[in-house]
Amino acid sequence: MFLAWNEIKRNKLKFSLIIGVLVMISYLLFLLSGLASGLMNMNREGIDKWQADAIVLNKDANQTVEQSLFNKEDVSNSLKKQTTLKQSGVIISNGTHEENALLFGVTDKSFLVPKMIEGKKFHKDNEVIADESLKDKGFKLGDKLSLSQSDEKLKIVGFSESAKYNASPVLFSNNNTIQKLNPSLSSDKTNAVVVKDANWQKKSLPNNLEAIKIENFIKNLPGYQAQNLTLNFMIIFLLVISATVIGIFLYVITLQKTNLFGVLKAQGFTNGYLAKVVLSQTFIIALIGTLIGLILTIITSAFLPSVVPIKFSIVTLTIYGVVLIAVSLIGSLFSILTIRKVDPLKAIG
Structure with a gap:
């Protein structure tokens, strides 16, 4: 040396x-x-925050949430802890900034919604929680969001931790809100069911559905x-x-x-x-x-x-x-x- x-x-x-x-x-x-x-x-950051084990989709959907559609009752009693997920792509604008985003329709106490950092959770139709990546892009609490594909207006009532899904920022709303934008997502329909159950592989599902391990689901995201x-x-x-x-x-x-x-x-x-x-x-x-x-x-x-x-x-x-x-x-x-x-x-x- x-x-x-x-x-x-x-x-x-x-x-x-x-x-x-x-x-x-x-x-x-x-x-x-x-x-x-x-x-x-x-x-994958939004998916990782679910801390889920698997996701149930329609077999014909090519492992894509938005292309999947089935009756949520088909898995209502099959798995231990589960929550429905409804998804729709939207283009939002607050009058100053415009952004492509994903709107998730979830239940009130769904584990899909990340930790809140500002504001409150949605309690009414057309109220949404935005992930903080949108906050960095010029959107703020109380903004009224116009949509390119609908006359409906959304209001940001809270911000959550960053929860991007397939590189897109996410808005969380109740199921009624997303149904207004996509009538096919009626109260008895869903795009996916996200599962927290270590024994999910042992549970049976109807022939038209498939349960996919979360890690495999992430790997099959477009472009990942x-x-x-x-x-x-x-x-x-x-x-x-x-x-x-x-x-x-x-x-x-x-x-x-x-x-x-x-x-x-x-x-x-x-x-x-x-x-x-x-x-x-x-x-x-x-x-x-x-x-x-x-x-x-x-x-x-x-x-x-x-x-x-x-x-x-x-x-x-x-x-x-x-x-x-x-x-x-x-x-x-x-x-x-x-x-x-x-x-x-x-x-x-």
């Missing part, structure tokens, strides 16, 4: 270039990981897997690029020092010792580059606007940082193999 660190200090410019590349790679890696987490959270796979592939490619770049830089540096390694071998330094020097150098520059990239990421997160779907987790950032350092060490193996092939007599001349 001593020899490795001293060489880095003597060749600041050369090693600074490698560290600079690592800083850019780690910075982009951390931002992509935050973007991946943010997009995942936008799709495509977004995750795309960003994960980008992260994997970044790690591969990192290993390649580090490997090339260190390989070139090793070739430039062939005579030096030959002299060191002639003086009795073993291949194992020289390999440790290279690994130590790689660890030091990878650690410095990763830490600087992490600091830049934290600074950037403080200035990003709330509309950017990015979410950082200390655990995730730590894991990616460790993986990046490990991948950089793997990239240095090419240099170690080159050192092993150095012949002291040929190197000295």
Whole structure:
């Protein structure tokens, strides 16, 4: 480690270039990981707050709530704890701001409604609770909302914790309100039944219905897997690029020092010792580059606007940082193999 660190200090410019590349790679890696987490959270945060085990849908609905429709009495006594869910897409406007949203029709004490942060729960028709992401977009308590597809007016009486569903903000209303907008959702009909029952798989349902594990339901949300796979592939490619770049830089540096390694071998330094020097150098520059990239990421997160779907987790950032350092060490193996092939007599001349 001593020899490795001293060489880095003597060749600041050369090693600074490698560290600079690592800083850019780690910075982009951390931002992509935050973007991946943010997009995942936008799709599933409302569903996660249900803390449910399964959801019952019509088999012909392709696991899509809004396309599902069935008699709620079909599952009335089948499962332990359950609540109906009626859903309709709406375009809302308070006169200043316009937004695409989802309107959920739920019962008064439904566990689908997240914790309130402001205002009160709905008690009358056309009263709604909005999730706080709408508050960040210019909607406020008491706003009268006009709808593009209906003459009905909705009034925001409260705000809940953020509860986005498939990247859309959610409004919660009673069943009468959503029925006015969608007459097919009559009192005896529902789009879905959300279930809290650890033994839901053992319960029987009519042939036209299916119960889906919540995690599987989330994975089948439109765009969810495509977004995750795309960003994960980008992260994997970044790690591969990192290993390649580090490997090339260190390989070139090793070739430039062939005579030096030959002299060191002639003086009795073993291949194992020289390999440790290279690994130590790689660890030091990878650690410095990763830490600087992490600091830049934290600074950037403080200035990003709330509309950017990015979410950082200390655990995730730590894991990616460790993986990046490990991948950089793997990239240095090419240099170690080159050192092993150095012949002291040929190197000295």
